[in-house]
Amino acid sequence: MRLVRVKDGLEQKLGILENHDVTLLPDRKLGSGKGFLLLVKQASRRRMTTVEYVKEVINELKNPKVIKFDDIISNKKSFRLLIPIVPSEVWGAGVTYYRSKQAREYETSIKGIYDLVYNSKRPEIFFKATSSRCAGPEDIAYIRGDSNWSVPEPELAVILGPKLEVAGFTIGNDLSARDIEGENPLYLPQAKIYRASCSIGPAIVPAESIDNPNNLQIEMRVYRGNNLVFNDSTNTSKMKRKIEELIDFLKKYNIIPPGTVLLTGTGIVPPDDFSLRDNDIVEIEIEKIGVLRNKIKILSS
Numbered sequence: 001m002r003l004v005r006v007k008d009g010l011e012q013k014l015g016i017l018e019n020h021d022v023t024l025l026p027d028r029k030l031g032s033g034k035g036f037l038l039l040v041k042q043a044s045r046r047r048m049t050t051v052e053y054v055k056e057v058i059n060e061l062k063n064p065k066v067i068k069f070d071d072i073i074s075n076k077k078s079f080r081l082l083i084p085i086v087p088s089e090v091w092g093a094g095v096t097y098y099r100s101k102q103a104r105e106y107e108t109s110i111k112g113i114y115d116l117v118y119n120s121k122r123p124e125i126f127f128k129a130t131s132s133r134c135a136g137p138e139d140i141a142y143i144r145g146d147s148n149w150s151v152p153e154p155e156l157a158v159i160l161g162p163k164l165e166v167a168g169f170t171i172g173n174d175l176s177a178r179d180i181e182g183e184n185p186l187y188l189p190q191a192k193i194y195r196a197s198c199s200i201g202p203a204i205v206p207a208e209s210i211d212n213p214n215n216l217q218i219e220m221r222v223y224r225g226n227n228l229v230f231n232d233s234t235n236t237s238k239m240k241r242k243i244e245e246l247i248d249f250l251k252k253y254n255i256i257p258p259g260t261v262l263l264t265g266t267g268i269v270p271p272d273d274f275s276l277r278d279n280d281i282v283e284i285e286i287e288k289i290g291v292l293r294n295k296i297k298i299l300s301s
């Protein structure tokens, strides 16, 4: 079972995606962008899993509205896919895969810092975005106008529940400017945090539906016109840190609001001469979650 958020005419609704059909939940509160969190809370009050509770909610619907997922993706009949959660905060973990460490060491002139963080007990955790800086599935995501070396970073995204437990999973794209990050590590916030630099979606999978998040296949494809210009894959089993370890460090001495999204780092980095261009299409696929697709545009100042 997967949860999606859908614009249905003027209304926003949470939908339950099973096979290729989406059952729209009529309760408006659930369409608000905090709907998944509300369901998790309601389920926990009833001592049920989120999946059990959602099944009960669907069974009680009289004349449920069921639509085709493909109609939403193709914007048919005034449906539109929305970001599945409106997160208060998005945080990122960095250098959690060997490939990321290697790429970071290549791009910087200050050698050794990424080797250090890869091997240290403390992970790299950074602030990535607020909801106003996020893009949803099928939306435009941006690269900075003052960067000549920008890349997508396909990452498993964890959604924290009311008790900051792992409540669900989705996909994140941690768009980053490698030239700005490489020039000076203190420029990291500028390399990472800007308008629509973080895309999230297309669906949320409740945590209990994924047996082992440390073994999920991730694939990224970049299309330029009709050409596939980059394609690579990895698996979350290659991550050096465990998800719980990253969450423990994120929570320590901090105030993390429920519904926060944590991006767990990238294990795919395009070749060093690759940069995203205007109108590229980035597709990130994670098994059991779906495909997050965005068109890329260059931000003007």
Ligand code: DO4
Residues within 6 Å of the ligand: 092, 093, 094, 095, 096, 097, 100, 104, 124, 153, 174, 176, 181, 188, 264, 265, 266
């Ligand atoms: O310090 C760089 C951040 C790296 C990153 O975002 C990643 O590994 O995913």
Ligand code: MG
Residues within 6 Å of the ligand: 092, 093, 094, 153, 155, 174, 263, 265, 266
């Ligand atoms: Mg990243």
